[in-house]
Amino acid sequence: MxxxxxxxxxxxxxxxxxxxxxxxxxxxxxxxxxxxxxxxxxxxxxxxxxxxxxxxxxxxxxxxxxxxxxxxxxxxxVPVEPLLLAIGGFLVGIGASLGSGCTSGHGVCGISRLSARSIVATVTFMATGLVTVFVMRHVIGG
Structure with missing residues (x-):
């Protein structure tokens, strides 16, 4: 912490x-x-x-x-192995391409412009991050 x-x-x-x-x-x-x-x-x-x-x-x-x-x-x-970090970065890159933008573009710029697409994208990647952390820490036990 x-x-x-x-x-x-x-x-x-x-x-x-x-x-x-x-x-x-x-x-x-x-x-x-x-x-x-x-x-x-x-x-x-x-x-x-x-x-x-x-x-x-x-x-x-x-x-x-x-x-x-x-x-x-x-x-x-960064409390993870370099391989997992590289895989995570790769997946984030794919998600940014599929989502037509990244967390800074949608989360900082898009929400401040009240873009509906950016609000949906930000809610989606925040929810996905929460679920991923929960599964990794409490279900898988990583």
Whole structure:
């Protein structure tokens, strides 16, 4: 269990909101990571490549900035085997493709725009996640 830190949670949420609104206002694009990354690799000569690369670079640089501000890296603990982590990532990628977007695109951007499709998608992946955790922890015993 991690300790809740309201200031960092508020600051992180505000930064995500500002980045989401800025991307929509400046480029007219949704801040869905799945779409940003797939567009980055699908069209390296596109005029969209620069903002996509900058967005991903900012995501990579964020923990480094956190370390610079706080003096320590964010604690990340992944209590599963690397093979299971890879399989889970693969399944999430398939789900993001089938669902026409990822959690950030639907959950952050779509719900804030009151998109019915995004609300249904978010409810679906949240329910699926809850069922998966329940089955893995209480039925299978992992």
């Amino acid at each position: 991690t300790e809740f830190t309201p200031f960092s949670a508020l600051l992180g949420g505000a930064l995500i909101g500002v980045a989401t609104v800025a991307l929509m206002a400046i480029h007219g694009r949704i801040a869905g990571i799945n779409g940003i990354v797939s567009g980055l690799f699908a069209m390296p000569t596109s005029p969209d490549w620069g903002w996509r690369a900058a967005f991903i670079a900012g995501m990579i640089a964020s923990p480094i900035a956190m370390m610079w501000v706080t003096g320590s890296m964010p604690a990340i603990e």
